């Protein structure tokens with residue numbers, strides 16, 4: 001049946017995902033282990049360059065550990081997907097909550113005029129919040145240091161759906177990468193997980209919606225989310 005087919009597709013997607021995540025976890029472990037062994041040896045040998053080595057290594061250790069930790073949290077978000085808790089919720093309220101947190105960062109200005117009216121959709125609350133967080137985080141990470149970062153969020157009601165636009169003035173996405181960004185594990189960042197947008201796509205589709213983007217190099221990117229209204 002169609003639902004059995006959907007389930008087996010989901011299972012093979014899971015297996016693929018698990019394989020890739022295992023790979024991503026193994027990657028930083030090798031340099032961590034080698035680095036610690038090297039430091040231990042240099043400490044025992046009373047190497048005069050030990051202090052400098054230690055400083056250099058410890059910084060990269062922290063980066064590797066941070067990358068492991070974000071793989072773990074993004075994967076556990078993914079792993080929760082089969083038993084999602086779908087409920088009626090106000091997408092405006094949730095978006096406002098995400099924006100409020102990111103507004104506290106001082107390298108970016110976020111424009112968002114939240115409407116008075118709620119817009120009810122059916123979604124998993126945690127998933128959707130994480131989805132907005134991922135989009136905002138990506139927008140901030142796309143900002144070049146040379147100009148002030150601006151994120152513009154607006155929305156419009158289109159029939160029985162809401163269209164939400166999250167626009168940044170970041171670097172944009174090079175043409176050859178545009179078909180890849182929603183793939184799990186695709187990243188251009190040295191300590192990225194590549195799971196953020198895969199998660200965004202999954203959580204929006206779980207809520208019956210669609211996500212797509214437009215981008216212009218050196219000008220910025222806009223992510224569009226279309227989410228259907230909950231039935232009365």
Ligand code: ADP
Nearest residue numbers: 138139142181187188192193194195196197221
């Ligand atoms: P990560 O952020 O860990 O790299 P994502 O799945 O969130 O993983 O994003 C995948 C890739 O898509 C990023 O590495 C980046 O190259 C690109 N990307 C995502 N959002 C944006 C954006 N707003 N502007 C430019 N590039 C982006």
Ligand code: MG
Nearest residue numbers: 134138196197
């Ligand atoms: Mg990301």
